[in-house]
Structure formats: structure tokens, C-alpha cells
Amino acid sequence: MHEQFSYQQSAHTLGLFSFSAKMKDFSYGKHAHEEFSIGVTCRGRQDFFSNGAFHKSQAGNVIFFSPEQVHDGHAGDGKDMEYEMLYIPDSIMMSLMQSIGNVSKDQSRLREASFYDLILQRQVMSFSRSMNSEQPLSSLEEEHLLLGIAHSIVRLGGGSFIEKVVHGRTEMLLERAKEFIHFNLNRKIDIEEISSAANMSKYHFIRLFSKQFGMTPHQYVLSNKINRVKRELELGDNAANIAFKYGFSDLSHLNRNFKNTFGITPTQYQKQLSL
Known part of the structure; x- marks a missing residue:
């Protein structure tokens, strides 16, 4: 098998990458990333040592490395192996998680480096394939996909989700954002523009908008x-x-x-x- 390694950079978020690999004989040395590294073993078996334990990630399993988590890696059983990975900046992911839930840094660093979770698996694969598609993601689509992954990490890490009733001036500001969306549907708009129309920070706006209207700004x-x-x-x-x-x-x-x-x-x- 010819080894293949392919990176794709986000057009909207600095430091956000997708990565796909096909390998058999190649082995990674011990290393760590500054970002959250979240992937899926697509074919074969992915063997690696991390957090004092040896892991064997079967096809369909999620691979999760927190920032600065040391690991190595190679194909298991000497057979072909394929996997997809997302590299998501620590600050971006923490801001998203804290916009939707009460989650500590420790809760965001999941204990298991390899596990099966169908929801997160599908989110990672959907994001990775979208980034490698000929049809580029809009900034709103990218935010929506990142928010889904953040939601899964909060869920898996045992954090609690924020339940906040929206009322008064906040409701008026969210309605102003809706009006901005309706007026600008015939052009590409990003989350910064919409949240600015509501005079809110991006992540605060995403949480309140989703809570109030039952869908993310992108879905709306x-x-x-x-x-x-x-x-x-x-x-x-x-x-x-x-x-x-x-x-x-x-x-x-x-x-x-x-x-x-x-x-x-x-x-x-x-x-x-x-x-």
C-alpha cells in the first residue's frame, strides 16, 4: 500500500485542519499536538500508546487526544489502515463548549483516548468530508459543525448544559439578528456579522439563539x-x-x-x- 497523508486547512478558522491518512508500514514517533485532535479509524486497526496505556482502535472507533497529550501510532496487525482526523484549536473548542455548557478544563480532556460513540463519529466524519469536498464550507456551516462536536465533548466529559431563559432586551436583540438574516439572505453572511447585529459575542449569541429558536444560526x-x-x-x-x-x-x-x-x-x- 502506498502511504498517503493529506491536510486541508479551513478557509475561516486559523489553525483548524482536517487530515486523512492511509498507511501500513509507517509509524509515528512520540509527539503531541497543541490542538484537540479528534478522529475516526475508518479501516483496519490503529494502534498507539498514550496516557500510560496501549490502545487498539478498531474501525468505527473515535480517537481523542487532548492538547499536549503525548501519543505515537501505527497500523495494527501489519495491515492497511485508514483514518480521518480533525485538529481544532484549544481556544476555539473551549469557547464553544463554555458557550453551551458548564464545563471545566478537566472535563474537556476526555479520559479515554479510543472509544465508540456513534454521534461523535458521525460528526467528525461529516466535518472531515465537508472540508475535503469540492463545495467549500461557509463560515456558518463550519460553526454549526464545530458546535455539534463541542456538544458531544460536553456530554462525554460529564459537563452540564446551560439552561437559560431568554427574555427582555436579549429577546429584542435576537429578533434584530433575525431581521438582519432576512434582509441579507441573498448573500453569504457569517456568524460575526449576525452576532454583531445582535450586539453580542459570537459564542454567547450562538447559545442564546439556539436556545430561543430551537436551531443554530446556520440552520435558521x-x-x-x-x-x-x-x-x-x-x-x-x-x-x-x-x-x-x-x-x-x-x-x-x-x-x-x-x-x-x-x-x-x-x-x-x-x-x-x-x-
Whole structure:
């Protein structure tokens, strides 16, 4: 097997990378990363020594290294092995976790370096594949995916989630953010712009918005865009034109998101209206 190692840098977050590896004979020496290193063994077995113990990560397992956690690594049983990994800056992940829960530094450093958790596994794989897709992630999509991983770490580390009722001036500021979103649906907007419209810090805003409206800012923006697309399809506009108008990277990007909401593609929806 030819060894393959591939890194992909985030276009929005400094120090955020995805990494994919295919290996058989290569062995990593002892080392540690400054970031949270969270991955999934995709094929074969990943063997490594860390935290005073030897680990054998089977296909499907999550691999979790806290910042500065020393480890090595190689393919197990001398067979081909593949894995995906995310490198997430410590400050970014801690800010996200503390925006949604009461979590100490110790609780964010999970005890197990290899374990099975289907939710976190799917989150890591979804993020990694999205970063390596030809369709680049928007900053809102990236924040949404990072928030999901932060939620899982709080859950696995035993932290408690913040339950805070939103009222008064805060509610007014969140409504102002919604108005900003509605007014700017025909262009790409990022979380900094939306949170600034609400006069809040980014992570504080994400938590309060999600609590108040039952979805993250990214989900809310996407939902409103899809509803606008539906309305314009009903008025007879072309799906490709609409995709461009509302900032989808191409028609397939629109098709996927429209189908997730309505079960059929925009073109299929338009055809049904003309029957």
C-alpha cells in the first residue's frame, strides 16, 4: 500500500485542519499536538500508546487526544489502515463548549483516548468530508459543525448544559439578528456579522439563539433560504438562477438542501406544480 497523508486547512478558522491518512508500514514517533485532535479509524486497526496505556482502535472507533497529550501510532496487525482526523484549536473548542455548557478544563480532556460513540463519529466524519469536498464550507456551516462536536465533548466529559431563559432586551436583540438574516439572505453572511447585529459575542449569541429558536444560526439561515427558493420556484424562476441568487455553490448544493426539507428536488417540485 502506498502511504498517503493529506491536510486541508479551513478557509475561516486559523489553525483548524482536517487530515486523512492511509498507511501500513509507517509509524509515528512520540509527539503531541497543541490542538484537540479528534478522529475516526475508518479501516483496519490503529494502534498507539498514550496516557500510560496501549490502545487498539478498531474501525468505527473515535480517537481523542487532548492538547499536549503525548501519543505515537501505527497500523495494527501489519495491515492497511485508514483514518480521518480533525485538529481544532484549544481556544476555539473551549469557547464553544463554555458557550453551551458548564464545563471545566478537566472535563474537556476526555479520559479515554479510543472509544465508540456513534454521534461523535458521525460528526467528525461529516466535518472531515465537508472540508475535503469540492463545495467549500461557509463560515456558518463550519460553526454549526464545530458546535455539534463541542456538544458531544460536553456530554462525554460529564459537563452540564446551560439552561437559560431568554427574555427582555436579549429577546429584542435576537429578533434584530433575525431581521438582519432576512434582509441579507441573498448573500453569504457569517456568524460575526449576525452576532454583531445582535450586539453580542459570537459564542454567547450562538447559545442564546439556539436556545430561543430551537436551531443554530446556520440552520435558521439555511431554512429561510430554502423557503425563499420554494417561493421563487412557485413564481416560475429557474432553479439554477435561484441557486446563484441565494449563494448556493451550484445546483447540486441547492438540490441536496431542498430535498432535505421537502423530499424532492427543486426541478421535481416545479414539474409537480405544472401538472
